[in-house]
Amino acid sequence: MNDRMLCQSCSEQRNELHSIESKIIAGYRLTLCTICIRKQLEPRFVVILALQKSGLTPEIQNIVQNQRYHGPIITLSEYINVDK
Ligand SMILES: [Zn+2]
Numbered sequence: 001m002n003d004r005m006l007c008q009s010c011s012e013q014r015n016e017l018h019s020i021e022s023k024i025i026a027g028y029r030l031t032l033c034t035i036c037i038r039k040q041l042e043p044r045f046v047v048i049l050a051l052q053k054s055g056l057t058p059e060i061q062n063i064v065q066n067q068r069y070h071g072p073i074i075t076l077s078e079y080i081n082v083d084k
Contacts, residue, residue, distance in 0.1 A: 007033035008043045010070050024050040024060050036070075044071040051079040 004013050014033040022028040024042060032041070042050075047069050050060050064074060 005031060007031065007036055009036040009041045022046055024063065025053065041068050041070065044069040048074060048079050
């Protein structure tokens with residue numbers, strides 16, 4: 001078993017990871033490294049999930065506008081064209 005894990009935000013292998021609750025999806029547990037926690041980052045997929053679930057709340061808007069996630073900029077089409 002490989003007990004080294006990846007940070008869900010930056011996808012880097014870190015010695016130290018923490019299980020914390022997402023600030024934008026209540027009850028959603030995240031495994032993040034110290035750096036991402038300090039920068040108050042959320043994983044990109046969680047930001048998109050939160051947008052689909054809750055829309056553009058002030059907290060989510062803050063994260064989107066300040067790009068508090070790794071990866072390419074999230075575009076409207078990534079969360080408005082949801083099936084159902
Ligand atoms: Zn990280």
